[in-house]
Amino acid sequence: MSAPENKHPAAIAPADISLEVHDLTVAYHKKPVLWGIDLVVPRGKLVGIVGPNGAGKSTLIKAAMGLLPVSSGWVKVFGEPVKDNLTRIGYVPQRESVDWDFPVSVMDVVLMGRYGKLGLLKRPTKADHDKARECLDKVKMLPYANRQISNLSGGQQQRVFLARALAQESDLYFMDEPFSGVDAATEVAIVELLHELKSRGKTLMVVHHDLPTARSYFDMLLLLNMRVVAFGPTNEVFTNDLLQSTYGGRLTIMSEVAEAVRAKD
Amino acid sequence: MNALIPSFDFQRIFIAPWTSGFETFGWIVLMGFLVTAACGLVGNFLILRRMSLVGDAISHSVLPGLAVAFILSQSRSTTAMFLGALAAGIVTTVLIELIHRKSRVKQDAAIGIAFTSLFALGVILINLYAGKGGVDLDQECVLYGEIAFVPLEPPVMIGGQSFGPTPVVRMALVAAATALLIAFFYKELLVSSFDPALAVSLGINATLIHYALMSWLSVVVVSAFESVGAILVIAMLILPGATATLLSHRLPVMLGLTLLHAAVSAVLGMHLALWLDCSPAGAMVVAGTVLFKSAWIFNPTDGLLRRWFWTRLEKPVIEAT
Ligand SMILES: Nc1ncnc2c1ncn2[C@@H]1O[C@H](COP(=O)(O)OP(=O)(O)OP(=O)(O)O)[C@@H](O)[C@H]1O
Numbered sequence: 083m084s085a086p087e088n089k090h091p092a093a094i095a096p097a098d099i100s101l102e103v104h105d106l107t108v109a110y111h112k113k114p115v116l117w118g119i120d121l122v123v124p125r126g127k128l129v130g131i132v133g134p135n136g137a138g139k140s141t142l143i144k145a146a147m148g149l150l151p152v153s154s155g156w157v158k159v160f161g162e163p164v165k166d167n168l169t170r171i172g173y174v175p176q177r178e179s180v181d182w183d184f185p186v187s188v189m190d191v192v193l194m195g196r197y198g199k200l201g202l203l204k205r206p207t208k209a210d211h212d213k214a215r216e217c218l219d220k221v222k223m224l225p226y227a228n229r230q231i232s233n234l235s236g237g238q239q240q241r242v243f244l245a246r247a248l249a250q251e252s253d254l255y256f257m258d259e260p261f262s263g264v265d266a267a268t269e270v271a272i273v274e275l276l277h278e279l280k281s282r283g284k285t286l287m288v289v290h291h292d293l294p295t296a297r298s299y300f301d302m303l304l305l306l307n308m309r310v311v312a313f314g315p316t317n318e319v320f321t322n323d324l325l326q327s328t329y330g331g332r333l334t335i336m337s338e339v340a341e342a343v344r345a346k347d
Numbered sequence: 348m349n350a351l352i353p354s355f356d357f358q359r360i361f362i363a364p365w366t367s368g369f370e371t372f373g374w375i376v377l378m379g380f381l382v383t384a385a386c387g388l389v390g391n392f393l394i395l396r397r398m399s400l401v402g403d404a405i406s407h408s409v410l411p412g413l414a415v416a417f418i419l420s421q422s423r424s425t426t427a428m429f430l431g432a433l434a435a436g437i438v439t440t441v442l443i444e445l446i447h448r449k450s451r452v453k454q455d456a457a458i459g460i461a462f463t464s465l466f467a468l469g470v471i472l473i474n475l476y477a478g479k480g481g482v483d484l485d486q487e488c489v490l491y492g493e494i495a496f497v498p499l500e501p502p503v504m505i506g507g508q509s510f511g512p513t514p515v516v517r518m519a520l521v522a523a524a525t526a527l528l529i530a531f532f533y534k535e536l537l538v539s540s541f542d543p544a545l546a547v548s549l550g551i552n553a554t555l556i557h558y559a560l561m562s563w564l565s566v567v568v569v570s571a572f573e574s575v576g577a578i579l580v581i582a583m584l585i586l587p588g589a590t591a592t593l594l595s596h597r598l599p600v601m602l603g604l605t606l607l608h609a610a611v612s613a614v615l616g617m618h619l620a621l622w623l624d625c626s627p628a629g630a631m632v633v634a635g636t637v638l639f640k641s642a643w644i645f646n647p648t649d650g651l652l653r654r655w656f657w658t659r660l661e662k663p664v665i666e667a668t
């Protein structure tokens with residue numbers, strides 16, 4: 083593989099590593115969907131995870147958070163096994179993964195982001211409510227704070243999830259397709275938010291489906307298709323060859339890739 | 348006709364139970380309320396997790412638990428029966444999870460497989476055992492307890508003072524504990540029901556919460572149905588929560604409405620049972636169902652009537668503006 087992936091893991095000082103994945107293999111019903119994943123992600127990076135449907139992007143995120151049993155390998159977050167450092171991880175799931183008829187308000191959902199810091203038997207305090215309101219304001223959802231969540235549009239639901247992740251005040255974020263179903267203006271607002279988080283030293287791992295914008299949004303790209311095809315700075319990784327091997331020469335996507343690469347040159 | 352619908356004697360049906368008959372009917376209503384409240388509170392979370400039928404499953408699959416407890420302890424003591432039933436309830440939950448997680452069978456089918464197989468096992472155990480010594484144990488005594496007999500149970504005496512029939516006192520403790528547990532672990536229950544993945548990322552053990560909820564469900568179901576019968580338990584795991592779902596979109600409000608539903612169906616059910624001279628448990632379920640249907644039809648925000656008005660009357664107004 084010509085990829086610059088993990089060429090110098092040793093070159094990153096241990097204190098500057100946010101996420102480290104070693105030889106991770108995950109299987110559903112004995113059928114592996116992720117195979118020997120090795121990753122060393124530096125702190126303070128905005129990383130795009132790109133790959134075709136079924137490449138294992140969501141699976142990688144879930145396995146990295148310890149939500150799925152793994153067949154082999156390990157994951158460390160800020161130098162500790164992931165289960166000891168869960169409170170430093172924020173999570174934006176794929177929107178379809180929850181029941182939006184659930185009897186809670188927008189505010190309730192954002193407050194859930196604070197639960198990790200509260201501990202057993204504690205109720206959210208006024209400070210938690212203030213924080214939740216601040217996070218809702220950042221995603222322009224404050225006017226909807228008291229809405230029942232089923233009365234939201236898809237893009238608004240996505241923003242509620244983002245506000246909840248912000249309220250978690252984590253250092254490493256996993257976001258599964260945060261741009262799905264949002265309009266152009268919201269997408270721009272979310273990208274700004276991601277950059278702001280990055281500038282505060284947070285690391286963000288974001289699953290993204292649109293190749294042309296992936297190139298401009300992210301510092302680093304992880305090209306994934308069951309294995310790590312490539313992982314590195316966007317300008318090194320976003321090449322025709324690597325994208326071809328990620329997407330396996332599928333026609334419609336290939337023309338898109340060619341288009342995107344041409345635009346880059 | 349007269350034989351089918353008894354005459355309506357206001358004094359006998361509405362006044363007497365609160366005056367001369369209070370010693371009896373007070374306990375029946377209280378027991379009905381406590382069972383309905385405890386079941387309803389837990390049931391809200393079952394509905395949210397789309398597991399409403401687990402209660403049904405557990406109430407059938409306790410049978411082998413009772414049989415095994417009987418065989419091991421050689422007695423029908425309440426403690427042995429309770430422990431046996433509780434163990435069976437937990438085995439059911441684990442079995443459902445195993446089938447559902449480790450195969451491609453969906454959860455509803457897994458529930459069906461788990462409880463029917465355990466129930467069948469219970470029937471076989473009882474048959475085998477009853478054949479040998481004419482044992483006094485059958486599924487009847489488990490599934491068809493009768494709430495009308497509750498006032499006749501021996502009272503709990505502490506320091507010469509009577510605190511009421513044993514099943515009522517036991518149920519009061521269970522109902523109070525249910526309310527307290529929900530209050531203490533509200534946020535863990537909420538987040539693990541809404542988004543288990545987030546719960547895990549918050550350091551909340553969603554699996555543990557799941558098993559804790561199911562074990563507590565077993566406690567509630569088992570302590571209730573020996574004295575009131577399975578029908579009241581199974582129905583009240585779903586009816587109060589379902590009614591509350593129609594009336595509110597806020598979980599705390601729904602839990603409050605659940606208690607209200609419990610109180611109203613217990614009282615209405617008792618009057619209905621007096622009128623029709625039928626089982627109070629069955630009548631309470633009917634009353635609870637009537638409450639559910641009323642909420643469905645008359646709910647001011649999106650009840651059937653309201654929807655009818657929307658389509659017939661309000662639309663032209665919107666178009667005109
Ligand atoms: N619960 C599951 N049980 C069995 N197989 C699964 C399960 N979830 C995912 N898979 C399989 O694992 C593979 C990877 O799925 P995953 O959801 O991680 O893909 P993805 O890259 O997120 O795809 P998408 O772009 O469609 O979201 C797919 O082949 C999928 O069929």
Ligand SMILES: [Mg+2]
Nearest residue numbers: 139140141176
């Ligand atoms: Mg996915």
